[in-house]
Every structure is written in C-alpha cells, then in structure tokens.
Amino acid sequence: MNVPAIQTEGLTRRFGDLIAVEDVNLEVASGQFFGFLGPNGAGKSTTIKMLTGLLAPTSGRMQILGIDFEGEPVEVKRQIGVVPEGMALFGRLTGAEYLNFVGRMYGLDRETAAKRAGELLEFMQLADQPRKLVTDYSHGMQKKLALAAAVIHGPKILFLDEPFEGVDAIAAGTLKAMLQRMIARGATIFLTSHVLEIVERLCSHVAIIHKGRLVAQGSLEELRAGVEAQAASGNGDQIAPGKKLTLEEIFLHTVGGVRSAEQELSWLG
Amino acid sequence: MAGVSVLHSRAQLQAIAQVRWEIFLHSLRTTRGTLELFSRIMITAIMTAGGLGGAFGLGAGAWYFVAQGEPELLAALLWPVFMFWQFFPVMATAFNETLDTSNLLRFPLNYQSYVLVRLVYGALDPAALLGGLWLTGISIGVGIANPRLFLWTVAVLAIFALFNLLLTQMVFAWVERWLAQRRTREIFAVLFFLFIISFQLIGPLMSRFRPHSSSSMMRVGGEVNIIQRMLPPGLAAHSIASMANSRWPASLLSLAFIGGYGAVILRVLSIRLGAQYRGENLSEVSKDSLAKTGEEQVRAGWDIRGVSAPIMAVFEKEFHYLSRSGPMLLTFVTPIIMLVVFGFGQGRPGGGLLQRMPDLGFPIGSAYTLLLLTNLVYNNFGADGGGIQFFFVSPARFRQIILGKNLMHVAVLVLEMAVVWIGVALLFRRPSFGMTVATIAGMLFATPLNLSIGNLMSLYSPKRIESGTFGRQRASQLTVLISFGVQIVVVALGATGFTLARYYGDLWIATGLFVSLAAVSIAIYTMILGRVDALAQRRREVLEAELCKA
Numbered sequence: 001m002n003v004p005a006i007q008t009e010g011l012t013r014r015f016g017d018l019i020a021v022e023d024v025n026l027e028v029a030s031g032q033f034f035g036f037l038g039p040n041g042a043g044k045s046t047t048i049k050m051l052t053g054l055l056a057p058t059s060g061r062m063q064i065l066g067i068d069f070e071g072e073p074v075e076v077k078r079q080i081g082v083v084p085e086g087m088a089l090f091g092r093l094t095g096a097e098y099l100n101f102v103g104r105m106y107g108l109d110r111e112t113a114a115k116r117a118g119e120l121l122e123f124m125q126l127a128d129q130p131r132k133l134v135t136d137y138s139h140g141m142q143k144k145l146a147l148a149a150a151v152i153h154g155p156k157i158l159f160l161d162e163p164f165e166g167v168d169a170i171a172a173g174t175l176k177a178m179l180q181r182m183i184a185r186g187a188t189i190f191l192t193s194h195v196l197e198i199v200e201r202l203c204s205h206v207a208i209i210h211k212g213r214l215v216a217q218g219s220l221e222e223l224r225a226g227v228e229a230q231a232a233s234g235n236g237d238q239i240a241p242g243k244k245l246t247l248e249e250i251f252l253h254t255v256g257g258v259r260s261a262e263q264e265l266s267w268l269g
Numbered sequence: 270m271a272g273v274s275v276l277h278s279r280a281q282l283q284a285i286a287q288v289r290w291e292i293f294l295h296s297l298r299t300t301r302g303t304l305e306l307f308s309r310i311m312i313t314a315i316m317t318a319g320g321l322g323g324a325f326g327l328g329a330g331a332w333y334f335v336a337q338g339e340p341e342l343l344a345a346l347l348w349p350v351f352m353f354w355q356f357f358p359v360m361a362t363a364f365n366e367t368l369d370t371s372n373l374l375r376f377p378l379n380y381q382s383y384v385l386v387r388l389v390y391g392a393l394d395p396a397a398l399l400g401g402l403w404l405t406g407i408s409i410g411v412g413i414a415n416p417r418l419f420l421w422t423v424a425v426l427a428i429f430a431l432f433n434l435l436l437t438q439m440v441f442a443w444v445e446r447w448l449a450q451r452r453t454r455e456i457f458a459v460l461f462f463l464f465i466i467s468f469q470l471i472g473p474l475m476s477r478f479r480p481h482s483s484s485s486m487m488r489v490g491g492e493v494n495i496i497q498r499m500l501p502p503g504l505a506a507h508s509i510a511s512m513a514n515s516r517w518p519a520s521l522l523s524l525a526f527i528g529g530y531g532a533v534i535l536r537v538l539s540i541r542l543g544a545q546y547r548g549e550n551l552s553e554v555s556k557d558s559l560a561k562t563g564e565e566q567v568r569a570g571w572d573i574r575g576v577s578a579p580i581m582a583v584f585e586k587e588f589h590y591l592s593r594s595g596p597m598l599l600t601f602v603t604p605i606i607m608l609v610v611f612g613f614g615q616g617r618p619g620g621g622l623l624q625r626m627p628d629l630g631f632p633i634g635s636a637y638t639l640l641l642l643t644n645l646v647y648n649n650f651g652a653d654g655g656g657i658q659f660f661f662v663s664p665a666r667f668r669q670i671i672l673g674k675n676l677m678h679v680a681v682l683v684l685e686m687a688v689v690w691i692g693v694a695l696l697f698r699r700p701s702f703g704m705t706v707a708t709i710a711g712m713l714f715a716t717p718l719n720l721s722i723g724n725l726m727s728l729y730s731p732k733r734i735e736s737g738t739f740g741r742q743r744a745s746q747l748t749v750l751i752s753f754g755v756q757i758v759v760v761a762l763g764a765t766g767f768t769l770a771r772y773y774g775d776l777w778i779a780t781g782l783f784v785s786l787a788a789v790s791i792a793i794y795t796m797i798l799g800r801v802d803a804l805a806q807r808r809r810e811v812l813e814a815e816l817c818k819a
Binding site for chain 2: 052053054055056074075077078080082084086087088089090091092093096097099100101102104105106107108109110111113114115117118121133149
C-alpha cells in the first residue's frame with residue numbers, strides 16, 4: 001500500500017477568536033503535482049506553514065510520508081524542501097555561500113554541498129555574479145535562489161508558497177522546467193499560487209480552501225465534473241453546454257467569487 | 270504655492286508623528302510591548318538621573334567660574350559635553366534607537382522635510398538628550414551667577430547644541446557610507462590603525478619635549494588654549510565670556526564662527542542626505558565586482574574536526590555576516606580606542622587611570638569587549654531577518670544553531686582579548702601572568718553567563734536589525750535593561766574578586782573565585798542550551814513575526 005506523501009486529519013489553527021484553518025483533511029499521493037488554491041486570507045499560507053513546521057497547529061494531525069510531524073519533526077524536515085512566503089534567505093551572503101550553508105545544514109558533506117551549489121547556480125543562471133550579495137539580487141533571482149536552496153538536499157516533497165509571484169517569464173520557465181523534472185523523478189510538489197493558468201498547466205491535482213475550510217479536493221477532471229454536476233442540478237451558475245471549464249472558472253464557481261464592480265471610486269482618475 | 274508646500278510638509282510631519290504614536294499604542298497590546306515600555310521607563314529614569322546629576326554638577330561648575338570672574342573657563346565644561354555627545358553614540362550603539370528614515374522615501378516627502386525628520390530623530394537620541402540637559406544646567410548655573418548673561422548663554426548654547434546635533438548626524442552618515450563598501454572600509458581600517466599607532470608616539474614625544482619649567486608649561490598651555498578657542502566648545506565659552514565683559518563684537522564673532530562650523534557641517538551632511546534622499550542603496554559589493562566574471566567554482570565550506578556540519582555552517586555564516594557589517598567591525602575596535610583614551614595621561618605626572626594602575630588595563634579592556642559583544646549576544650537572530658524561517662524548516666536543531674553562533678561570539682571575544690592584551694602591553698605595561706590568568710578566569714565566568722541570558726533574550730525579545738547600516742540598529746529596550754542588569758552583577762562580582770585579591774595581596778584568590786563562578790555559569794549555559802529547542806518552537810511565531818517583517 002502506498003503511503004500518502006502528505007496527510008492531515010482535522011488540521012485546525014486559531015489565532016485568538018479567528019479560525020484561520022478549520023478541520024482540514026488533506027491527502028496528497030506521492031508523485032503528485034498538487035496545487036493548493038484559495039482567495040486571499042483563505043488559509044493557504046497558514047496551512048503550508050503548519051505543514052512545514054513554521055507554525056504549530058491548534059489541533060489535528062499531520063503526517064509526511066507516513067511520519068508523524070509532531071513526533072518526529074527533524075526526520076520530517078529532512079525529507080522536505082520549502083520555499084516559504086518570505087523565502088528564508090540570508091541577505092548578507094553570496095548565492096554560493098547561501099547554498100553551501102543550506103546544504104551543510106541539511107547534513108551534506110562539504111564537497112557535495114559545494115558541488116551541488118555550483119550546479120544549481122549554473123542551472124538557475126545565477127553563476128555569473130559570484131560576489132553579489134543575496135540582498136542585492138532582484139526579486140526573481142531571489143526566488144530562483146530560494147528554490148535552489150529548497151532542492152539542494154534532494155527532498156522527496158517540495159512545498160512552495162507562491163513560487164511564481166514577482167517572477168518574470170524567463171525565470172518562471174526555468175522554475176517550471178525544474179519542477180517538472182522533479183515530478184518526473186518521483187518527487188511530490190505542493191504549491192500555492194494565485195496564477196491559476198500556471199497551476200492548471202502544471203498540477204495534476206488541486207485543493208481549494210475557502211474561509212479556512214477545504215471546499216474541494218481532487219484531480220482537475222474530478223473538480224470540473226463536480227462543478228458541472230452542481231450546475232446541472234441547479235445549485236450553481238449555469239454553464240454553456242459543451243464548454244470545458246478552465247481552472248479559473250472552476251475556482252470562481254467553487255468559492256462564489258464572481259463580483260461586479262458596483263461601487264465605483266468616483267475620485268479615482 | 271509656497272504656502273501649500275509648507276502646509277503639505279507640516280501635514281506629512283504630523284502624519285509621521287501620528288503613525289509613531291499609533292505604533293506605540295499598538296505595541297502595548299502584547300505583554301512584550303508592555304515589558305518594553307516598562308524597560309524604556311526604567312532606562313529613561315536611569316538616564317535622567319545621570320543627566321540631572323551631570324546637569325547639577327556642570328551648573329555648579331558654571332556658576333563657580335562665572336561668579337569667580339573666569340567665564341572663559343566654561344570651556345572646561347563644554348569640552349566634556351562635546352566629547353560625550355560625539356563619542357557616546359559610537360561607544361554604546363545598543364542604547365541608540367533611531368528611525369530608519371529610508372522607509373519614508375516612498376512618500377512624497379520633500380527634501381527639507383526629510384532633513385528635518387532626520388534631525389528631529391537625531392535630537393531624540395540619548396546622547397543628544399543628555400547633552401541638552403547638561404547644557405541647560407550650564408545655562409542655569411551661568412544665569413544664577415550673572416542673570417544678565419542668562420539669555421545670551423541660552424542662545425549661544427542652543428547654537429552649540431545644534432552644532433553638536435549636526436556633527437553627530439554627519440559623522441554617522443559618512444561612517445556608514447565608508448563602511449558600506451569593502452574598498453573604502455579597507456582604507457578606513459588602514460587610517461584607523463595609523464591613528465592608533467600615532468597615539469603610541471604621543472607618550473615618548475611628550476616625554477622628550479616635556480616642558481621643564483613652569484614658564485614652559487604656561488607657554489604650552491597658552492598654545493593649547495589658542496587652538497581650543499578656535500573650536501566650537503572654546504568659541505562658545507569665549508562668546509559668553511566676551512558678553513560678560515561687554516565686548517559685543519567679539520561675542521557675536523565667536524557665535525558667528527560656531528554658526529559657520531554648523532553651516533559647513535550641514536553642507537557636508539547634506540551631501541550624504543541628498544544621496545539617501547535620491548534613493549541611494551548602500552551595497553557591500555563594489556561596482557566592478559558586479560561585472561560578469563564567468564563561472565567561478567564554489568568553494569567548499571569550513572571544516573573543523575569534531576564539529577558537526579550544521580554548527581560549522583552557522584559559524585561560517587556568522588563570520589561572513591560579521592566581516593560584512595562595517596558598524597560591527599567598528600564596534601570591535603572601540604576597546605582599543607578606549608585604551609588610547611585611558612592612556613591619554615601617558616608621559617605626564619599623575620597620568621591617566623591606566624597609567625596609574627596599568628595592571629587593570631587587561632581586565633577593564635576585556636570587560637569592555639564583552640560589553641560590546643552584548644549587541645550581538647543578546648539578539649542572536651536580529652541580523653538574520655527572514656532567514657529565521659530557514660532555521661525552522663531545516664532539520665538542524667536550535668541547539669546546534671545557537672552553539673554555532675556562540676562559538677563565533679567566543680572566537681571574536683578571544684581575538685579581541687588578545688588584541689587588548691597586546692594593546693595594554695604596548696601602551697602601558699605587559700599584564701602580569703597572575704593578572705592574565707585571573708582575567709581569563711573572570712571571562713570564563715562572565716562569558717557563559719552572558720551567553721546564557723543572551724540566548725534566552727534572543728528567543729524572548731528578538732529585534733530585527735540591519736547589520737549593514739550604522740545608527741539604525743534598534744535594540745529591544747527590555748534586552749538593554751536585562752543586559753545592563755547582568756553587566757552590573759558581573760562587574761560587581763569581578764570587582765569583589767579583585768578587591769579581595771588586592772586586600773590579601775594574592776591575585777590567585779580572585780582566580781579561584783572566578784573559576785568557581787565559572788563552573789556555575791557553565792552549568793547554567795549547558796542547562797539553557799539543552800532547552801532552547803523546545804523554547805524556540807514555542808516562540809517561533811514571535812520570532813517570525815518580528816524578524817520577517819519588512
């Protein structure tokens with residue numbers, strides 16, 4: 001029996017009176033390219049932070065590759081790579097120094113860390129300014145470096161929080177090529193993104209979170225079929241016959257986000 | 270239109286003040302914020318006590334000089350105020366809290382408002398507040414001795430205060446600029462060491478050319494007096510003295526000269542502020558190193574046999590951070606500056622403090638080194654910023670991370686102590702074997718204690734700092750207060766040890782006491798280190814919220 005790459009049971013997180021994430025039961029199979037979607041403030045980042053050890057859940061269980069996160073956090077962290085929202089960079093190191101540092105923190109020996117750091121810098125096209133500090137990198141360069149750092153130890157699962165935000169088309173192409181290569185080699189990728197076209201093109205499975213609760217989960221086809229069935233039963237917006245729904249349409253139908261600009265800002269140009 | 274512009278600037282300044290007030294109110298919502306406020310009040314009370322005491326003493330001195338008909342001697346009071354105002358900010362960066370005004374540049378703030386905000390915030394730093402208080406004391410002292418002089422003294426000292434304010438800002442702005450780039454930093458380091466070496470020549474030169482008669486002494490004193498009267502503290506005293514003797518033109522001329530100095534400094538300062546206002550981004554890297562250099566092999570990390578990879582990685586990372594932090598490097602050379610300052614009396618009868626008791630040079634220098642390290646030790650993660658997230662997602666334990674950081678602190682301390690030892694040997698006298706051992710034993714006690722409390726404070730009260738900029742480092746007030754308390758305990762125990770040793774004429778008594786205390790502090794350190802993992806997990810949200818904020 002295949003152990004799920006990621007599995008949560010009743011995952012909940014409260015901030016005082018606010019319930020940011022409530023009773024989330026996720027299951028991501030090994031080898032999936034999984035997109036985690038939701039409107040702003042829906043609980044995406046809170047969920048990914050809990051799954052990567054950046055935030056403690058208020059209640060619920062998390063298992064990564066069958067290992068209980070709470071019981072064996074260090075073992076779980078060895079298996080995963082993370083690009084968090086803030087990218088977790090050390091600004092006053094050079095790119096090579098940073099990757100070397102990260103590699104050694106994951107327990108790579110110094111020669112392997114240096115070799116992989118060099119290869120990753122080359123692959124990410126960051127090798128031509130070796131003395132530049134990370135703080136002086138452009139946003140796109142920092143994203144590429146953060147991704148390089150997340151994979152230097154060869155993780156089995158990669159968590160990416162908005163990996164394409166602020167990244168130009170060329171850099172995005174490099175990132176996508178790398179992620180697809182990882183999937184081809186059997187890794188699992190869990191990403192959040194607002195760019196639904198990218199998620200649609202890359203991800204085989206998707207979950208949608210809305211107001212802290214998981215409202216949809218499955219393959220794109222399953223989600224599409226679900227929305228169409230809902231429309232057919234008269235519970236949702238009507239869909240033109242024969243039309244194949246895009247992920248954006250599935251998303252908007254699921255979270256009920258279609259909204260007209262009724263109130264104009266009269267003072268705005 | 271000019272009216273609109275003035276109104277606009279005023280509205281912006283009001284908005285800045287309001288935002289600061291709201292930030293203050295919001296900070297009180299948390300326990301930590303309330304503790305910060307309590308610490309701030311305590312520190313302010315201590316500072317105020319020192320300030321009022323100083324103001325009273327200086328006021329009494331001013332009263333005496335004026336009442337005795339010697340107002341020119343006010344220079345003897347104004348020089349120490351000037352020296353304190355200029356040196357204290359460099360010597361005690363932990364106590365400075367200044368706004369990083371670069372954040373304001375995104376708003377449509379005009380240049381005049383930007384300069385004004387910088388100066389207003391500069392006027393709120395402790396050195397400026399204490400300096401202002403002391404000058405007020407001097408004004409009151411003069412006013413009591415000669416009420417006719419009061420208003421003029423207030424005017425002269427207000428301009429003198431403004432001059433000091435501008436000079437501090439200018440020094441900070443330019444030092445930050447020079448230290449920001451590797452090449453200028455190297456030039457600065459060479460100049461600094463030449464300066465230090467030149468001081469070593471003062472003693473022999475003074476001995477060689479020491480005036481042998483009282484008339485020669487008077488002649489040298491007269492020459493020094495002429496020079497000091499050309500500088501702002503002397504000019505201020507001269508202006509007040511001239512007014513006391515009803516010599517209006519001389520009084521006004523001296524005041525005009527202070528104003529002239531201020532104008533020149535404002536001009537030099539405005540070059541830097543102009544560059545900042547235009548959006549200058551100080552970078553570590555010189556332009557030529559940004560040019561393409563082709564593929565460069567990645568060097569393997571450091572390795573010490575027996576030290577685990579994560580600890581070594583953190584140690585190496587800390588080294589890179591420190592070596593790229595100009596302000597921190599400057600902090601590390603200040604013990605040598607202090608030795609030079611204490612050695613000023615060299616070659617003169619009576620001499621300076623360390624000239625009279627050279628044996629204390631090594632323990633005092635070492636203790637001061639440890640004091641300077643508190644900036645780092647009590648805010649371990651401050652410079653890591655968003656990098657703290659990596660520590661939480663990596664499989665390394667916080668124990669290893671903190672150990673790596675502490676190893677670097679200890680390495681810096683050992684290096685600094687060696688430099689201080691050599692400095693004391695060159696400037697005064699080679700520290701005796703017994704004193705060297707006693708000092709090392711004392712540091713074996715003081716260092717683990719500071720590291721223990723520092724590690725706790727780093728987790729309980731983190732504060733994001735920008736290690737590349739000078740005077741924009743904001744230590745938590747709670748941390749400042751606690752580190753202050755720890756230093757008092759350490760100094761009191763150190764002083765007790767040395768007093769007992771002196772009383773019984775045996776330095777080994779102090780060594781024995783310090784070794785016993787070291788055993789306790791090492792045990793405390795080990796115990797706390799064993800608990801930092803659980804503590805860091807409990808504090809992770811606070812750490813991330815504070816350190817990851819933009």
